Amino acid sequence: MSVTPSDVSKPAAQTDPAPSRPVVPRETRGVSTTSVHAGEARQKSDNAITDPVVMASTFTFEDTQSIINFIENDEDRGEYGRYGVPGEKVVERKLAALEGAEDAVIYSSGMAAFVGVLNSMLSSGDEIVFFDECYHRSREYTRKYLSRFGVVTKEVKTGDYDAMEAAITPNTKLLVSESPTNPHLSVIDLDRFAAIGKQHGVTTIIDATLATPFNIQPIVHGVDLVMHSATKYMGGHNDLLAGVVLGSKELLDPIRKLRGIMGSVSTPHNCYLLQRGLKTFGLRMKQHNENGLAVARFLESHQRVEKVYYPGLESHPYHETAKETMRGYGGLVTFLVKDADWKQTAAIVDAAQLARIAPSLGGVETLIEQPLVMSYFQCTPEERAEFGIHDNMIRLACGIEDSADIIADLQQCLDVQ
Numbered sequence: 001m002s003v004t005p006s007d008v009s010k011p012a013a014q015t016d017p018a019p020s021r022p023v024v025p026r027e028t029r030g031v032s033t034t035s036v037h038a039g040e041a042r043q044k045s046d047n048a049i050t051d052p053v054v055m056a057s058t059f060t061f062e063d064t065q066s067i068i069n070f071i072e073n074d075e076d077r078g079e080y081g082r083y084g085v086p087g088e089k090v091v092e093r094k095l096a097a098l099e100g101a102e103d104a105v106i107y108s109s110g111m112a113a114f115v116g117v118l119n120s121m122l123s124s125g126d127e128i129v130f131f132d133e134c135y136h137r138s139r140e141y142t143r144k145y146l147s148r149f150g151v152v153t154k155e156v157k158t159g160d161y162d163a164m165e166a167a168i169t170p171n172t173k174l175l176v177s178e179s180p181t182n183p184h185l186s187v188i189d190l191d192r193f194a195a196i197g198k199q200h201g202v203t204t205i206i207d208a209t210l211a212t213p214f215n216i217q218p219i220v221h222g223v224d225l226v227m228h229s230a231t232k233y234m235g236g237h238n239d240l241l242a243g244v245v246l247g248s249k250e251l252l253d254p255i256r257k258l259r260g261i262m263g264s265v266s267t268p269h270n271c272y273l274l275q276r277g278l279k280t281f282g283l284r285m286k287q288h289n290e291n292g293l294a295v296a297r298f299l300e301s302h303q304r305v306e307k308v309y310y311p312g313l314e315s316h317p318y319h320e321t322a323k324e325t326m327r328g329y330g331g332l333v334t335f336l337v338k339d340a341d342w343k344q345t346a347a348i349v350d351a352a353q354l355a356r357i358a359p360s361l362g363g364v365e366t367l368i369e370q371p372l373v374m375s376y377f378q379c380t381p382e383e384r385a386e387f388g389i390h391d392n393m394i395r396l397a398c399g400i401e402d403s404a405d406i407i408a409d410l411q412q413c414l415d416v417q
């Protein structure tokens, strides 16, 4: 008899003595209270205030009858680490509460989460439609790899809802967008996106990594699935990789089953780091939002800056949509340097003294990078033009330092000739 992952991904009894305690819905408590308390048992193992980190790849049974009971009675315990680890459920419940979702599945990385969803949902002949500013590795996966299994990828211009609708055929299974997008920070009208999916019976998924549930809640707008690279704001400390997919139990059950086969689970220590990072989620997001806006306003007023991409600025083409759907606009700010070639732009990045030169975003440290060099160096100029990556573009991922210090650093960077 085979054991299904849904049976065994339940938390081990000793780490969660009160599994019947309901998830605290986001609507009744604030984001910070939810990030500190939701999903956790009130009384934990050894009466500790923190959850234990259980380092085990396998879980023992007293005797043969206990195995049979476990298989037949859907018992609350673990069996083998690939189906999920103790401690993971706590974080999944916490994330589901923050998102206003019924359920959540955690992965070893954001990309593992996305690949897990696609592999579970798509078959040969199926079609998937993207808004074209989606994370390039996501589109690379479908275009380069899923195409080998007969899955067809279509891309339409970000924010062109008519084009998205026109791209739908009876074979379309999934509509995908990010909101906001990276690095252009285009913001999606979530109601409209969700409505297109519902009207055509196609599942919708939003990668909300840049917004987090602090700033948007796509499920509340009717989007079917939300995914995050929890590596970014949710972990928040640039010290872990993780991903999460959220939605209804019905949609997530087969996705979780496939995760148990793929083995793209998060480790016990990683889950603990994510849970710990989430404790300060609300506080950090407030500071990221504040810093993003202050830095965007500073850059917009600087004579060496040609253009700033930040949805919180009135000048941003998606500002109205952002104002309606977002609580804050996040820490990511992209800008173009006036009359600069790629080397002059690189000199500005290299002058940074506080900001660290690195990819990624969402951690406590401010990071700076030139997308042309960091992510698109091996592309042709034509490809870069297609992706909207300019030679003079700089992407700043504001951390949680004091905004005056981030601005002072940028000021001295922009003084470099």
Ligand SMILES: *Cc1c(COP(=O)(O)O)cnc(C)c1O
Residues within 6 Å of the ligand: 109, 110, 111, 112, 135, 178, 182, 207, 209, 210, 228, 229, 230, 231, 232, 241, 242, 243
């Ligand atoms: C980083 C990122 C991903 C990929 O997540 P990993 O955790 O690095 O695998 C996906 N989408 C967006 C928007 C991201 O920023």
